[in-house]
Amino acid sequence: MSNERRLVVFVMLTFVWVMGFPYLLQRLGLTPPPAPKKPPAVVAKAKADADALAAAKKAEAAVAKRDVVKPEEPAAKGEDSKAKVDLVPAAELVLGSLGDASPTGYRFQVQLDQKGAGVESVVSSRYDADFEGRVNPHLPLQLIGRDRSKPLLSAAWPPSLSLTLSSPDGPGRAAPALRPIERAELSDLNPDVAVTEDMLDAQLWEAVRDEQGRVVRNLKREARDGVPAAEGQEASFRTKADNGVIVTKTFRLWQGADGFEFDLKFESPDQERAFSYNLLGPYGIPIEGEWYTSTFREVFFGTAAPGGSVSLEAHTAYEVAKAGDKVVDSTVQPLRFTGVENQYFAILVAPILASKNPEDRIDRETRAIVLHRHPQDIQKSDVGVRIGSKPVKVGPNAPQTFAFQVFAGPKTEAALMPYGAEELGVYRKGIIPLAPTIARYVITPILSFTYALTERVSALFGGVRGNYGVAIILLTLIVKMLMFPLGRKQALMAQRSQALQPHMKLIQEKYKDDKEKLTRETFALYKKHGVNPVGGCLPALIQLPIFVGLWQALNTSVGLRQAPFLWINDLAAPDMLFRLPVDVMFLGHWFNLLPILVVGLMLVQTKLFAPPATTPEAEMQQKTMKYMMVVMAVMFYKVPSGLGLYFITSSLWSIGERLLLPKIIHETPAEGEDFGDGGNGRKGPPTPTAPAKPPGSIAKFWNRVLDEAKKDPTYRKIVDDRDGGGKEGKGKDRPGGGERTDDRRDRGKPRARPGRK
Structure with missing residues (x-):
């Protein structure tokens, strides 16, 4: 090659390197991505949503003003007049912030609601909302909140963590979950029917202000008992129930926490009073990947078990909505936590007990409720929980205070440990033994280790995060190397068994009328040539829990959610290469490339290494396997792309292992060598050999x-x-x-x- 050509090639390679290498690093997530630009349609939609939210809040404020008793309006004769309640703007009822994404900042923003003294919404500052398509609009994830796209439904139920009071002399069960409008209609239609609940969830509470007139006050917490020092905020509401009990509710949010706290304080200064309270749990958790997921919303109950452990019981939204008169509840064991979960996140409320006695409890019944029944697909219904307390007695100088914790965040073991709910982060639907244990204690740590390696490599190029796509590839390679001896043994037994098939066919034809003799001759042939009929299945059985554990770990890892890799924008969702012009039955409206690559590699692997069919039965079996692979492609068409990446890496490893490593030498019986019957001298036909392969x-x-x-x-x-x-x-x-x-x-x-x- 001349010097001029070398110069041209050098310039071209330099140009490709300079232009392509930064792009490759950016696609792998090893360099900081540029600031995303929201498309005009997304900006318009966000503005429309904001306008709709402002209009809804304005309408609620107008409704709340009608509930305010003005001082110039005298109270009716014989009725107790209530103190004036000022309506506080919604902007003054905000705890936390969405602007601080530092590790020590607030994890989310809590919007409180003066009507009902509950939580209007909890929006995460660490996670983006679920999206479908090729463009991520980067909208914050709302973990708790009412669906503002359906104003009638959002106004039907009070906010999360709202409260009602009922008579303690009930039948031993909590009052049924009724919307405020339903209780009002029940009282109007039949005045003789007494509604036994004080509708504190439907009335305007007084916002307690400090000396400076602020509703939200700043807090500081000193380090104690292993709890680090932190800064926080709190806000309080107060009201007087119809039975004369004064109720004070205080919310507290700390920096760096995945949850918040609230207290219920009941007072009766003039006389003793008894009642029960009903607490509406947090609700409104969104469905992740609604068009492809099989995990929607589930209600769970964590109760005290013998030995100080926690027993976890979960019910899908389909079970709760289909229950009808058979209420899904928890009454036997003391409640430790309850709430709603989806595939990656959970929201729960947990009572804080004053003592460590496992028999102590504040609940009488915890019931699953249906907030909104989905008209088309019942398994997508919005569900929640309602806690009914044991009877409470208060009197002069004898107030009662109940403390609760609320968690709203990812289902990781580290985040759930302070609430005693670590089991929520474990895959609980598997039927393969040891698979959840392997996923929890083997696969997940290895995935964390490989991701940490990618973070270190990314730091060399100025990046701040690793790449889960590369981490999954490294994880697959590590697992395949650990299982290498089992895989080779399985291949060896398969080849030996295949070489003995002609002898097996002769034995079957000769002793087809004598089953006992057939069995004895078969096992004698296996023993003579060192073939273990279970040897090919045992490695597969050992690998099955490892494979299922890997599948469970990848399917529940919140780190894969919205993690990019090459053209994939979300490793927890299908790769969605492009949108189809029409919806395809069972497949949806997206073309996913990874499942097709997986099935293609399986077909190539079968073509390369499957022995030729020697009988019509074997030929039919191979055709059936090909059809089954097509069925598998349809069944696994919507699996997360992280799992597809694992399958592709595993198949490429298996193909390379069989092609590049030395082939297994199988010693076939020579012509005239005895077989079967333990070597009694009977001669067998020569084993057919394959035609010699030309040397390379x-x-x-x-x-x-x-x-x-x-x-x-x-x-x-x-x-x-x-x-x-x-x-x-x-x-x-x-x-x-x-x-x-x-x-x-x-x-x-x-x-x-x-x-x-």
Whole structure:
């Protein structure tokens, strides 16, 4: 090549390197991505949503103003007049912030609602909302909240963590979950029917202000008992129930926490009073990947179990909505936490007990409720929980206070541990033994380790995060290397069994009328040739829990959610290469490339390594397997792309292992060798051998080297001495003029040294 051509090639390679390498690093997530630009349609939609939210809040404020008792309006004669309640703007009822994404900042923003003194919404500052398509609009994830796209439904139920009071002399069960409008209609339609609940969730509470007139106050917490020092905020509401009990509710949010706290304080300064309270749990968690997921919303109850542990019980939204009169509840064991979850996130409320006695409880019944029944798909219904307390007694100088914790965040073991709910982060739907344990204690730590490696590599290029796509590839390679001995043993047993198929067919034809003799001859043949019929299945059975554990770990890892890799924008969702012009039955409206690649590699693997069919039954079995792969492609068409990446890496490893590593040498029985019956001398037909494969270039080169070496007299002398011979054995008993033959039957036998008998 001339110097001019070398210069042109050098310039072209330099240009490709300069332009392509930064793009590759950016697609792998190893360099900081540029600030995303929201498309005009997304900006318009966000503005429309904001306008709709402002209009809804304005309408609620107008409704709340009608509930305010003005001072100039005298109370009716014989009725207790209530104190004036000022309506506080929604902007003054915000805890936390969405602008601080530092590790020590607030994890989310809590919007409180003065009407009902509950939580209007909880919006995460760490996670984006679920999206479908090729563009991420980067909208914050709302973990708790009412669906503002359906104003009638959002106004039907009070906010999360709202409260009602009921009579303690009930039938031992909590009052049924009724919307405020339903309780009002029940009272209006039939005045003789007494509604036993004080509708504190439907009335306007007083927002307690400090000396500076602020509703939200700043807090500081000193480090104690392993709890680090932190800054926070709190807000309080107060009201007086119809039975004369004064109720104060206080919310507190701390920086760096995945949840918040709230207290219920009941007072009765003038006389003793008894009642029960009903607490509406947090609700409104969104469905992740609604068009492809099989996990929607589930209600769970965590109750105290013997030995201080926690027993977890979960029910899908389909079960709760289909229950009807058979209420899904928890009444036997003391409640430790309850709430709603989806595939990656959970929201729960947990009572804080004053003592460590496992028998202590504040609940009488915890019931699953249906907030909104989905008209088309019942399993997508919005569900929640309602806690009914035991009877509470208060009196002069004898107030009662109940403390609760609320968690709203990812289902990781570290985040759930402070609430005693670590089991929520474990995959609980598997039926394969040991698979959840392997996923929890083996696969997940390895995935964290490989992701940490990618973070270190990313830091070398100025990045701040790793890449989960590369981490999954490294994880697959590590798992395949750990299972390498089992895989090779399985392949060895498969080849040996395949080589014995002609003998097996002869035995089956000969002893088809004698089942006992057939079994004995079959096992004798296996024993003679070192074939273990279970040897090929046992490695697969050992690998099955590992594979299922890997599937569970990848399917529940919140780190894969919205993690990019190459053209994939979300490793927890299908890769969605492009949108189809029409919806396809069972497949949806997206074209996913990874499932097709997985099935294609499986077909290639079968074509390369599956032995040719020797019987019509084997040929039919191979055709059936090909059809099954097509069915598998449809079944796994919507699996997360992280799992597809694992399948592709695993298949490429298996193909490379069989092609590049030395092939297994199988010793087939020679012609006339006995088989079966423990070696009783009966002769069997020769085992059919496959046609010789033409040698490759490396084999030809090695043969030339051996031919040249055989011409050397020193080499011939060493070979003759090793064969036991010197001059006596040279060329006498060996065919071909003294050249050594490869007698496999004498392989491994000790040879006599020269000069010894």
